[in-house]
Amino acid sequence: MGQAFDPPDGGDIESVELKAALEERYLAYALSTIMHRALPDARDGLKPVHRRILFAMRLLKLDPASAFKKCARIVGDVIGKYHPHGDTAAYDALVRMAQDFSQRYPLVDGQGNFGNIDGDNPAAQRYTEARMTEVARLLLEGLDDDSVDFRPNYDGQEEEPIVLPAAFPNLLANGSQGIAVGMATSIPPHNAAELCDAALYLISHPAATSEQLCKLCVQGPDFPTGGILIDGADAIAEAYRTGRGAFRVRARWAKEDLGRGTWNIVVTEIPYGVPKARLIEKLAELLQERKLPLLADIRDESAEDVRVVLEPRSRSVDPVILMESLFRLTELEARIPLNMNVLVGGLVPRVIGLAEALREWLDHRRVVLQRRSRHRLGQIERRLEILGGLLIVYLDLDEVIRIIREEDEPKSALMARFELTELQANAILDTRLRSLRKLEEMELKRELDALTKEKEGIEELLGSEPAQWKSITGQIRAVKKTFGPETKLGRRRTTLENPPDTAGIDFTAAMVEREPITVIVSNKGWVRALKGHVADLSTVTFKGDDGLKLGFPSETTAKVLVLASNGKVFTLDASKLPGGRGFGDPIRLMVDFDDGTEIVAALPYQPGAKLLIAGSDGRGFLAPADALVANTRKGKGIIGLDAPAQAILLVPGTGDHVAVCSADRLLLVFPVSELPELVRGKGVRLQRCRQSTLADAYVFNLAEGLPWRDSGGQSRLANAALLEKWMGHRAEAGTLMTRSFPKFERFGR
Structure with missing residues (x-):
């Protein structure tokens, strides 16, 4: 057993609340990720890794016109001097900057296998070579002119730019992705x-x-x-x-x-x-x-x-x-x-937004212009000071030579004799003898005049905001000319x-191969689709004590409308129905049936058609098929019902007459014009069912006769003359079916 030790007493241990410590450390990590890894700078559009790669390439003198160097050399400099991360991350960034299918304006000119649009990986960094493109040169232009601030690198041994001068609108031109x-x-x-x-x-x-x-x-x-x-x-x-x-x-x-x-x-x-x-x-x-x-x-x-x-x-x-x-x-x-x-x-x-992004770039370009101008102004003033001292020398060359030859401290003597600054005295002492000719004096005067004129121009530029914007306008026009619409x-x-x-266009139909099928619905609500149009369904097998409820021919591109006993209509895609090899799947898995409801009818959807929908209480109406199609699993409530009534039928509404039959075998035939057309509702009374319920209904053309089936499955037809006895008006009770309809089972063929 190990011995437990208490922590030693002393001033080196500090108690810190875990929540506060986690918050502080996670915030530091988040800020580091946001600022130094994932988000680009609005001014040059670069993340630190890309900026460091370009800076390292510049120090390696990999200009657009220079020879290529191995990518391994570039990556080594980047991770060794500026970016203390894995070489894979730096090389991946370098590769992306060279891919013309990833970057709209590549910053790196690559030689070798840098991957392709298929998604293939690039060759290893020891095989590929790179140099900068003209776009990268524009981003770095003016870096030596004190145009941006520098900061120490991670170990304090080198310096790196905080942002690049960016004479190219890189943020939006090349874009950026980061998390x-x-x-x-x-x-x-x-x-x-x-x-x-x-x-x-x-x-x-x-x-x-x-x-x-x-x-x-x-x-x-x-x-x-x-x-x-x-x-x-x-x-x-x-x-x-x-x-x-x-x-x-x-x-x-x-x-x-x-x-x-x-x-x-x-x-x-x-x-x-x-x-x-x-x-x-x-x-x-x-x-x-x-x-x-x-x-x-x-x-x-x-x-x-x-x-x-x-x-x-x-x-x-x-x-x-x-x-x-x-x-x-x-x-x-x-x-x-x-x-x-x-x-x-x-x-x-x-x-x-777009305007603010461009404004950030333009403001940065103005700052760069001002800093470069001040840097150049400082160089000019230094040179003018030197020129002033040199021109003094040419007025009395003999005295200068004497002082240099004879005095122990010639610099001090020169400064005292000609009232020179230390800078001017050093420049005189560094002058070569071959420069002491008459022609050189004329050159110095011309240079003095030119620099004086340039100084006045820069001072005027720094003192005038319109002049600065005019200069930036000229720079942007030059960039536009280089990358204009007429260039490749x-x-x-x-x-x-x-x-x-x-x-x-019905894309659901267009996306499915059109084939004939036969839709089978069982008594317990299982559905499947047999291939082809099967006329004889007597051989179809079912699970356990289940049996055939209904079947009808359709196509894979069709929709199937299913009526539930609660008056809701659901829509199934025929192409998504299970095949006929097994017993199918319960419809409840495909739509959201309410508890206690069951399937009472199903038929293929025909665009533009009309359907007759009715409940057991004898009420119903004609409905446009288009209004019954539901786009969700929840279906559409179509017919309103008062308990204990249930929806019992959904049949095609094509024809000029309607035949309705009650459970006590009362038959009524009336014109379809007496039925209203509704999108949803309780409907109107089709037949007065006092002590009974509605059993069946059918819409047909009187001239063609009323088809019906007997209990033996035999198809029969009642013509117009035979139906004369049962003709009437909607909402009547009807007349008893006599020997004209022996062993009547249902309407339809």
């Missing part, structure tokens, strides 16, 4: 030329709103993989105003004519962020599961460009319906979220289009 603690960011890429136009408009109209910028400049996201944006202008403007929303992007496709009436669909662009291999795998799975009846085959014929070939089931297939069905089921249509949650001022995480990189890739009008 922090309690917040996330998702900014899709945009077109740089449009962003430059919006920034220029914002300079000339400082009060411009995000809606105005959308209307005049920024059409919407511009994804590196292209695609078609199908959102409306109002939805896009609202997303940019609030900084939150989503964009629906579809693949770009075209119908390719193969001659003789045959054709294929060719997909040339897929939505942003969707790996092509995964997309095709999903399509193949759906095809194998027979969930894409309009599609026969799919082939990936991609090389450098995307080319996915979709082969239709037949030439009669409508290509629009085929593609719309694929958009609904696959990632050929994707939803790209917008959540412009960024670090404003490098410190505060906030969701901002700057041309807009994602177009805006309205989706085709599919309001009249």
Whole structure:
């Protein structure tokens, strides 16, 4: 047994409440994740890891025109000097910056295997090489001119920039995705030329709103993989105003004519962020599961460009319906979220709109301009001071040479003799003898004049806000020219289009292979679908003491309406009914039946048709079939009932007369025109059932006769002359069935 020890007494132990300690530590972790890992800075659009990669590449002199260096060298410098995390994380970030299908304007020019749009992994960092692109050079432009603040790195041995000068609108142009603690960011890429136009408009109209910028400049996201944006202008403007929303992007496709009436669909662009291999795998799975009846085959014929070939089931297939069905089921249509949650001022995480995001960038560019101008002004003043001392020397060269040759402390003597500063004296002492010619004096005077003029210009710039904005305007126009719509990189890739009008298309039917079936419902409420139209149902087996309640022919594309005894109508998709190999499934598993209710009728739904619905109390009405279709498991309450009455029948309402029969064999036939058409309600009295209940009803054409069946299952027909005896009006009691209806069982064939 080990011996328990009390903690030692002393001043090194401090009691801390666990809740307070956890809150403090978790808050520190959350702030670290938000500020130093997951959220981009609104000014340069970069997270720390990307900023450190670019800074390390700059120190390695990996400019766009220089030779490539191994990525392992870059990653080593990044994690060794600035980013004390795993090399995999740094290399993954570097790879993404080089992928032209991930970044709209890549910041890294990669050489080697950097992955592909299929989702394949890049080669190891020891095999790949990289250097910066022109966009990265613009982000770093002016870093040596004291344009931004630096801070010590993690071990205090080096310094790194807090933010980059960012002469390119990188936040919106390349976008950003990240998950922090309690917040996330998702900014899709945009077109740089449009962003430059919006920034220029914002300079000339400082009060411009995000809606105005959308209307005049920024059409919407511009994804590196292209695609078609199908959102409306109002939805896009609202997303940019609030900084939150989503964009629906579809693949770009075209119908390719193969001659003789045959054709294929060719997909040339897929939505942003969707790996092509995964997309095709999903399509193949759906095809194998027979969930894409309009599609026969799919082939990936991609090389450098995307080319996915979709082969239709037949030439009669409508290509629009085929593609719309694929958009609904696959990632050929994707939803790209917008959540412009960024670090404003490098410190505060906030969701901002389009106008504020551009304003943050423009304000940063003005600060950079001012700092670079002051830095240049300091350089000019230092040089002017030196020039002033040198020109003094040329007035009395002999005296200067004498002092240097004879004096023990020539610097002090020069400063005393010519009233020079220490800087000027050092510059004179450092001057080479070959510079003491007449021509050099003229050069110094020209340089003095030029620098004096430049100094006046910079002082004027620093003293005038309009002049500063004019200078920034010139810089932005230069960026727009470099990445304009006429350039290969700057041309807009994602177009805006309205989706085709599919309001009249029944996609449920289009998505199911059309086959004949026979729907079987048992007495205990079990349902199944036999293949084909089965005329003889006597051989159908049931579970235990269950038996056949009803059966009818239908198709896999149809809907089935089921009437429950409580007056509710439920809708089943015939394509989702269990097959006929087993005993089927209880309908209760498919819809939400109330306790104590049972199925009383079922029939296939026919659009535009009318149905007769009635209860045991003899009340009923005609209802449009379209109004009976329920989109949820709860069904629709159609006929109102007073206890103990129950709903008993739902039959087609096509015909000019109605035959009703009570349980005590009273028959009544009346014109269907006497029945009202309702969407729901208690209805009207079909037959007066005083001591009995309604047993059956049927709608038929009098000229064709009334079909009925006897107890032996024999089909019979009562013609108009025979029915004359039972003709009457709605709500009458009717007349007893005589020998004209021997062994009557029910109406219908």
